Amino acid sequence: MSTPTITTASELVRLRAADDGRGILFEGREWTWAEAVREASARAGLFAELREPGPFHVAVLLENSPEYLFILMGAALGGATIVGLNPSRRGDELAGDLHHTDCQLVITDSTQAHHLEGIDLDLGDDRLLIADSSEYLAAVSGHADDGLPDTMPDPTDLFMLIFTSGSTGRPKAVRLTQGRAARSAARVPFSSDDVLYSAMPLFHGNALNAAVFPAWACGSTIALRRKFSASGFLPDIRESGATFFNSVGRAIAHIVATEPTGSDRDHSLKYVLGPETSEPDKIEFTRRFGVPLFEGYGSSENTIILLPRPDIAGALGEAQQGEDIAVVSPEGVECPRADFDTEGRLLNAAEATGEIVGRNVAGRFEGYYKNDDAESERIRNGWYWSGDLAYRDLAGVFYFAGRSGDWLRVDQENFAAAPVDRILNRWEAASGVAVYAVPDSRTADQVMAAIEMEHGRTFDPDDFAAFLAAQPDLGTKWAPRYVRIVDSLPVTGTDKIDKTPLRSTRWDTLDPLWHRVGRSDEFVPMTSDDVARLYEEFEANGRSNLLQS
Numbered sequence: 001m002s003t004p005t006i007t008t009a010s011e012l013v014r015l016r017a018a019d020d021g022r023g024i025l026f027e028g029r030e031w032t033w034a035e036a037v038r039e040a041s042a043r044a045g046l047f048a049e050l051r052e053p054g055p056f057h058v059a060v061l062l063e064n065s066p067e068y069l070f071i072l073m074g075a076a077l078g079g080a081t082i083v084g085l086n087p088s089r090r091g092d093e094l095a096g097d098l099h100h101t102d103c104q105l106v107i108t109d110s111t112q113a114h115h116l117e118g119i120d121l122d123l124g125d126d127r128l129l130i131a132d133s134s135e136y137l138a139a140v141s142g143h144a145d146d147g148l149p150d151t152m153p154d155p156t157d158l159f160m161l162i163f164t165s166g167s168t169g170r171p172k173a174v175r176l177t178q179g180r181a182a183r184s185a186a187r188v189p190f191s192s193d194d195v196l197y198s199a200m201p202l203f204h205g206n207a208l209n210a211a212v213f214p215a216w217a218c219g220s221t222i223a224l225r226r227k228f229s230a231s232g233f234l235p236d237i238r239e240s241g242a243t244f245f246n247s248v249g250r251a252i253a254h255i256v257a258t259e260p261t262g263s264d265r266d267h268s269l270k271y272v273l274g275p276e277t278s279e280p281d282k283i284e285f286t287r288r289f290g291v292p293l294f295e296g297y298g299s300s301e302n303t304i305i306l307l308p309r310p311d312i313a314g315a316l317g318e319a320q321q322g323e324d325i326a327v328v329s330p331e332g333v334e335c336p337r338a339d340f341d342t343e344g345r346l347l348n349a350a351e352a353t354g355e356i357v358g359r360n361v362a363g364r365f366e367g368y369y370k371n372d373d374a375e376s377e378r379i380r381n382g383w384y385w386s387g388d389l390a391y392r393d394l395a396g397v398f399y400f401a402g403r404s405g406d407w408l409r410v411d412q413e414n415f416a417a418a419p420v421d422r423i424l425n426r427w428e429a430a431s432g433v434a435v436y437a438v439p440d441s442r443t444a445d446q447v448m449a450a451i452e453m454e455h456g457r458t459f460d461p462d463d464f465a466a467f468l469a470a471q472p473d474l475g476t477k478w479a480p481r482y483v484r485i486v487d488s489l490p491v492t493g494t495d496k497i498d499k500t501p502l503r504s505t506r507w508d509t510l511d512p513l514w515h516r517v518g519r520s521d522e523f524v525p526m527t528s529d530d531v532a533r534l535y536e537e538f539e540a541n542g543r544s545n546l547l548q549s
Contacts, residue, residue, distance in 0.1 A: 084203025
């Protein structure tokens with residue numbers, strides 16, 4: 001007898017209704033999945049009671065917690081739409097996210113409610129729910145005996161609105177249907193014996209697609225942490241018996257920066273998902289903890305999915321069977337395949353780099369909420385344009401080359417930032433690097449690099465220059481003209497490096513600045529007088545308008 005296909009998030013949650021296995025671990029407490037579904041059913045009942053006419057969107061502003069999971073599961077059961085708010089956004093930005101997504105309810109708690117102070121929610125007082133208040137707990141208890149809802153959501157019903165990271169502009173609210181959640185769960189074959197350590201925020205697709213939805217499907221245990229902690233990582237893994245950890249952005253960099261111990265391999269972890277981890281951090285993590293780390297590729301839109309290739313250093317992965325994924329130029333012409341030397345160094349970055357495009361997957365894109373312009377940017381000529389840059393080898397394996405906003409043009413040569421990022425990250429004195437374009441005072445761009453130094457290290461211009469000279473794959477136009485030394489690289493709410501504030505401030509910073517002298521390899525401090533003269537050059541060349549954006 002064949003197993004029926006699961007088509008909705010609601011069906012995923014219902015799979016766990018009679019499951020007495022460990023479901024959720026959190027701060028010394030645990031819930032079976034059956035207990036979690038009962039909690040979820042009570043919240044589904046409360047949502048039905050509070051529902052008003054129109055789209056039923058429920059904003060959630062919480063740290064990772066069982067309550068967050070109960071709310072997600074309750075919304076899946078009852079057909080509500082969860083809008084996951086990013087607590088790193090503030091004031092008008094947070095208000096804009098709320099108003100754009102037409103939320104009927106806002107759920108927060110006493111630790112997060114201060115983020116909403118001064119914001120006109122345009123809701124009645126009874127529409128702001130404090131999840132750790134006696135009033136909220138009493139309202140939930142009033143539905144404790146409701147049982148599973150009678151209604152069954154459709155696969156096309158909207159389940160969540162997930163904001164993009166905002167690293168290339170204002171965050172967009174990505175539509176995630178009940179059906180997409182179910183399809184995402186089916187891609188990750190965990191078992192009920194697996195323990196999935198989840199410290200990445202539940203408002204982001206990384207945690208949902210890599211841990212939450214698969215756990216609902218397979219009955220795996222979720223070990224939750226309120227927010228990621230590098231020092232808490234290994235103790236948590238040991239205490240929970242975790243077999244899997246999903247991460248994104250700089251999480252792995254923070255972990256490998258902790259003090260090594262003789263018991264770093266004393267754990268049960270089997271594998272780690274770490275998209276956007278630098279190659280040095282990936283190598284060091286596996287060396288130190290003895291665990292393979294694979295990257296893969298996905299996005300909040302989850303339209304193009306590349307299967308991980310952990311056996312190939314720095315690879316995003318390869319296309320799934322039957323999917324036509326290519327690297328194309330802005331004109332839509334497929335780029336030549338990447339050419340590597342015997343040491344694995346990319347030789348034709350300018351020609352091979354382009355945008356990752358899905359030529360037969362556009363139907364999988366579920367769109368953005370109330371943002372037709374952004375949708376038009378993604379779907380052009382029947383293709384889905386990802387906004388991410390890459391190059392692809394002869395075997396069809398893709399390698400990340402940055403965001404669409406990461407193109408640079410120096411002395412008539414076009415190239416992407418990510419290959420330069422990758423090279424500069426080899427410098428042992430740096431713990432993190434962000435390469436980006438700043439305008440040239442005459443034409444096109446210059447290369448600027450923000451560098452976060454390893455603890456206890458200071459920027460040595462001679463050592464840095466010697467390092468650059470020793471890199472055979474550093475393109476002739478790729479060496480930074482400007483270097484900015486930062487205490488810490490700016491990141492988004494999901495710990496991805498955020499180049500937007502770096503691009504916007506350029507040389508207007510109190511951080512130490514260095515610049516390369518003429519065509520030499522010498523780096524010297526950049527003074528306020530140097531910055532003033534540079535701005536005068538922009539004015540003299542009629543390019544001062546570039547400094548106003």
